[in-house]
Amino acid sequence: MGRHARSRAIHCARGMNRGNRCNKLHGYLWSLGAHGAINCATTVFILLLRKGQVLLLLSIDNNHASLLRLLQLADSALPIGSIAHSFGLETLVAEGTLAVHQLEQFLADYMQETGRLEVVFCRQGYQLARVRDESAFVTCWPALNDRLSAFKIARESRAASATLGRRFLQLVCGLTASPRLATALQVAKARKTDVHYCIAFGLASSILDIDETLAVLAYLQQALTGLVSACQRLLPLGQTQASAIVWRLKPVLLDVAEASVAAQQWEEECAVFTPLPDIASTRHPNLPTRLFIS
Known part of the structure; x- marks a missing residue:
């Protein structure tokens, strides 16, 4: 996952309420995969949050x-x-x-x-x-x-x-x-x-x-x-x-x-x-x- 794609994902997550943050972020990440920016089939994304703020977006390869x-x-x-x-x-x-x-x-x-x-x-x-x-x-x-x-x-x-x-x-x-x-x-x-x-x-x-x-x-x-x-x-x-x-x-x-x-x-x-x-x-x-x- 490139730097720009990661920053856009973080921006996408900010401001979401707890109810729809995960669903919207998942949809965004999947769209990135569809366009070749990331491979969602082989990568797991972990979002670390504190008080609604994104602290870190980690990607863990299934390898x-x-x-x-x-x-x-x-x-x-x-x-x-x-x-x-x-x-x-x-x-x-x-x-x-x-x-x-x-x-x-x-x-x-x-x-x-x-x-x-x-x-x-x-x-x-x-x-x-x-x-x-x-x-x-x-x-x-x-x-x-x-x-x-x-x-x-x-x-x-x-x-x-x-x-x-x-x-x-x-x-x-x-x-x-x-x-x-x-x-x-x-x-x-x-x-x-x-x-x-x-x-x-x-x-x-x-x-x-x-x-x-x-x-x-x-x-x-x-x-x-x-x-x-x-x-x-x-x-x-x-x-x-x-x-x-x-x-x-x-x-x-x-x-x-x-x-x-x-x-x-x-x-x-x-x-x-x-x-x-x-x-x-x-x-x-x-x-x-x-x-x-x-």
């Missing part, structure tokens, strides 16, 4: 609310069961393949491969939410999830991603009334197709008007944090050391997010090579004792 929603959706405490999955790390530790001194480099490589694959699909889910044709969405939604299922070779990791995605989508559907999210859940149930976590995260972020890049970075951050948290239960890894690893790997997450933007040629850009985690995930059901589902 702040979107940020709060993103922080909640990317929180490790979100009740979808992510704490129960190690995605093969438990096998690597049990077999002596992964130790604390190897962890940071391993996670960097993991995020550059699996992380990049998943945020490419996260972006596709984000963009799919913007498709206006409902029939096109109903067709593309299960196809997108099936495509990612084909990339996930290990059954346990594939099932973990699908379980988390379905629970995430169900949770968000309960938090916000979105016909598109409800349709996504209904189509997945009707066609018995997977709902992968990264795709559902992108879809929900788009519908909740969260910036695409922020959504991708938040997804990478929570994925990395989840893996480090699993390692804290598997390895002699303290909280301070774990936090330091996550901190130092932030440039890797930024690189992965940037690389995913250019992923236009799917067959080339989505190719991943993660034999160690895939084999470990395949062997996980045969461990004598297990802390994690995957």
Whole structure:
């Protein structure tokens, strides 16, 4: 909202009685939005009054609310069961393949491969939410999830991603009334197709008007944090050391997010090579004792 528009709004509010001040000001602000001066759909205006005089007219962008929603959706405490999955790390530790001194480099490589694959699909889910044709969405939604299922070779990791995605989508559907999210859940149930976590995260972020890049970075951050948290239960890894690893790997997450933007040629850009985690995930059901589902 520009300086002149703000001063005119304040002038409009002065002299009004308490009964019609809010209605007239709302109408004026809406007229400004209609002429492009402000965007009333994404801005909340707060009028501070004292004894009938305008003290301050504040504008609060709804992006702040979107940020709060993103922080909640990317929180490790979100009740979808992510704490129960190690995605093969438990096998690597049990077999002596992964130790604390190897962890940071391993996670960097993991995020550059699996992380990049998943945020490419996260972006596709984000963009799919913007498709206006409902029939096109109903067709593309299960196809997108099936495509990612084909990339996930290990059954346990594939099932973990699908379980988390379905629970995430169900949770968000309960938090916000979105016909598109409800349709996504209904189509997945009707066609018995997977709902992968990264795709559902992108879809929900788009519908909740969260910036695409922020959504991708938040997804990478929570994925990395989840893996480090699993390692804290598997390895002699303290909280301070774990936090330091996550901190130092932030440039890797930024690189992965940037690389995913250019992923236009799917067959080339989505190719991943993660034999160690895939084999470990395949062997996980045969461990004598297990802390994690995957």
